[in-house]
Amino acid sequence: GQQLNQSPQSMFIQEGEDVSMNCTSSSIFNTWLWYKQEPGEGPVLLIALYKAGELTSNGRLTAQFGITRKDSFLNISASIPSDVGIYFCAGQFYFGTGTSLTVIP
Amino acid sequence: KAGVTQTPRYLIKTRGQQVTLSCSPISGHRSVSWYQQTPGQGLQFLFEYFSETQRNKGNFPGRFSGRQFSNSRSEMNVSTLELGDSALYLCASSLGQGRSRDTGELFFGEGSRLTVL
Secondary structure (H helix, E strand, O other): OOOEEEEOOEEEEEOOOOEEEEEEEOOOOOOEEEEEEOOOOOOEEEEEEOOOOOEEEEOOEEEEEOOOOOEEEEEEOOOOHHHOEEEEEEEOOEEOOOEEEEEEO | OOOOEEEOOEEEEOOOOOEEEEEEOOOOOOEEEEEEEEOOOEEEEEEEEEOOEEEEEOOOOOOEEEEEOOOOOEEEEEOOOOHHHOEEEEEEEEOOOOHHHHHOOOEEOOOEEEEEO
8 A cells, every 4th residue: 555654753852842743645636635633533634735736724723735745734733732642644535644632641 | 514434443353354344425525445553664555435435546465455336325334343444543534526536635544452462
């Protein structure tokens, strides 16, 4: 199947700090999506990107679709405790390895 | 609007048994996809059904199968269970047509946690 590599694997940050994570693929995707999963729940869609080079925001979240269509990044600004969870990038049905985010109050 | 419903939420089986999991998609969604989530392998795509037909398939052995009914509800079956099949099985639904067919904007259920002893 498709291989999506996500980094970093985990992050421990202080509340108020900004967070950046990225995702690379061996294949080209026409869409990049970012999901968040909290304990005991399924992933929830945060942002969808449809065009190479596109920069999209959703509140404190900003994501970009790489020009090569093989990568994407997600930034979270001014983190808060409820940002805790695992963040996944995805291309159609294929998911990255996840970034576990812990926010220390 | 009701979300994606998966049943059962938890189940325990022994090696060699088989299991059937059920997924009811969001009303109006015709695509249902299934995923296996484990700590070591992350979220792995099993298969996708649209209008009662398997439209996409991941890289899992034939012991993993699925089907979709005319009301878009879906089931997945795992036969001859192995210890390594212990995982959270997630189902997701989407419109499955138009732009969402290719974009994969998915709405997930809470999952069925399978333990194989």
